[in-house]
Amino acid sequence: MGLAALARRFAEAIGDEWVITDPVRLRTYECDGLTHHRATPGLVVLPDTAEQIAMVVRECAAAGVPYVARGSGTGLSGGALPRTDGVLIVTSRMRRILRIDPDDQRAVVEPGVINLELTRAARPYGYYFAPDPSSQQICSIGGNVAENSGGAHCLKYGFTAHHVLACEIVTPDGEITTISRGDGGYDLLGAFVGSEGTLGITTKITVRLTRLPETVQTLLAAFETIEAGGAAVSAIIGAGIVPAAIEMMDALSIEAAEAAVACGYPEGAGAVLIVELDGPAAEVEREFAEVRRLCRERGAFEIRTAADEAERELIWRGRKSAFAAVGRISPAYLVQDGVIPRTALPRVLARIDELSRDSGVRVANVFHAGDGNLHPLVLFDDAEPEAARRAEEVSGRILDLCIEHGGSITGEHGVGVDKARHMPRMFTEVDLDTMQMVRCAFDPAGLCNPGKVFPTPRLCGEVPGIRKEPHPLVREGKAELF
């Protein structure tokens, strides 16, 4: 069956209006948040139920047609980049919050539910959904699961993986099954979360909700240099304090934020640090005093404390707008996402600075300093020939630095298509082969979001389930037959 026949089949089952074949409308889906990778999908379907997704997957499997799941399309590594010869399965109609259960501190949601909507729905009960990517106003929880997304507050509360208890999934065979924590079998859920849509499509997610803290305290500390800011971060963590968030911005990103949202950060700051503590009042008060002391000791020349929610928002505004704000000071930019051990911060930042000066490419640094997750924004002018290539090069060199210092090529944006080629720099061939054994178990035919995460697909050998003769091991009595 070709794509046209599939489209007819899906239209019959799901309804005409939910199957897109019109080239103009297809273009809407040609990329995710990583806009320089584009491909017009062969066909888009917008199913409304798990059964419909299972049907779509079964038809694709039978026809040998690849398919890609898409939530809100905010991914920054091209994970939802469609296939021109395939089907894009969009979850945006599946936005029901099925249950909120404050007694058990959990919620059950459909995959298209927007991250912030869940927090909004849980707040009246005194709860929230802890993973808070900056894109939380638009990204879907299905996408969060696929990317194991984090946010500013994951330093204390962990990533999506720590908050998902179970997923109903449609397997690449088109079966609906449930993978969960604590069912006594393999932790398939642990492998699924963060697998970037390559092991199946999740259709229902049970998450843990987190109790709203008694108190939240936020401060902004300004330092003359980024090194001083980095030293303050080390001192805070070294003192045994686990803040809810520690974020840092350098002079260039402060300049951009100022231009965009007039956040009014202290003049002349080479770096600002945002530190947020939350929890029981007495602990927060005591540790907050300690944080202020440590910042001052490490050379903070101004410390502002948010007295209320409005002031807290003001402090966060500059940080939250940083990515977009960079557009004010540069026609184009690349967002990098790498991780280093937090103690390597000063050294790595100095090297990035060197790189920038040597190449003449400006780099604005915004990062989750508490867990060493860097988001360098590499600025360039796309009208200038070769500028994009030079920026790419600097961006790649920054990843080298991360690897050299024992870190990772991605802390939260995922590998997708963007970084698949970098995987062999972090992992050996055997490492990658072993990871792909999981993929072979779930998707031996390699139709589920192919071409993502791994630079080269692994041959899966015999496809389980369509074995015609007894396995040699069974014949020899060395293995059980199931």
Added chain:
Amino acid sequence: MTGDALEALRRVCDEVREGRPEEGVLGVTPSIVAAPGTVEEASAVMRVAAERDLAVIPRGNETRLDWGMPPTRCDLLLDTARLDRVIEHAADDLVVKVEAGLSLDRLAETLAAHGQRLALDRPLPGSTVGGTLATAAGGPLRLLYGSSRDLLIGVTMIRADGQVAKAGGKVVKNVAGYDLGKLLTGSFGTLGLIVEAAFRLHPLPQARAYVTGAAEHAERAWQAVRGVLHSPLAPAAIEVDAASDGPVTVGVLVEGVPEGVAARAEAVAGVLGPDARIADAPPRWWGVYPEGSTLIEVTAPPSALPRLVAALAAAPGARLRGSAGLGGLFVGLDTTDPAEAAALLKALRSVGAATVRYAPQPVRDEIDLWGPVPALTLMRRVKDQFDPGHRLSPGRFVGGI
């Protein structure tokens, strides 16, 4: 054939000898025991095992070797005792990387010297890092800090074919590649040999308080648990201890700075009731598996607590203990009667998932240790990929895996 294999193993590993009957894994005596001293040696041993089609069972400190089903065969017991180094403790990064044979107790000592800890309970003294991961074991602290799988940030394994593979790394935040560490956690040695693990650490709290109170029945206990869970008191653990007929004891751990802990402990005591007591030390039963020759691990939502306690009636003498706040508990029972164990399991499984960890052999023979596990087909396929010859801890795991 044993003689041959013994020779081949001796060529690649310093410590290889014949197995002894008392080293049997649930009665299955290993032909050979090998104790590699390095990852390279472990890899070479696994390669020889692959070439000679030896069934391999990893052994840590034997605190949980009696969990699960007896292996269908055991040619080689791979002892991790010599793999016991702390590879790197990056104290300022709150990260530690260790070898799998290191005991959690020794690791705790090393870390405590720096005011740090791996926030993982040690229900059985002496257990190794590898064994704890392989059995996904944990205790009260899971409520606040997560389970072993959540604290694990990197893993090195030896595959069935002897190749060394790793996943994750040594930074807390990392989404590059599949998280094989989670897959290996709780895999009971059936997918590969865990040789190294990196963990995220936490600072040791300056102060702790344990608040305990008795509730006259399960419904009251759940009200107390719910009260604490729903409060902003940020408890590190909420445990219960209940017999089938007696009262239910609720225990809560608060951790933090001294002033804060005192005030929060008072507040918790207020929720638990007028008889609640505050102490610096844990109650006797804290973090200890309930007594009995049979141990069942139960997972159910926290609000199922009264129904779990009611289920104990199916086997008088059964005891329920564990994290009521999380919904991860244990049931202990002393019986050699398969029918009694089966009745208890049936009652528990009408409430949540229940996995038998150990039981006397006559009981084990008669009951289904796991009960229904939804994605078993996928699990079998994972096994087929990782261990196509079904040589790693064969028959020990769910569905005969």
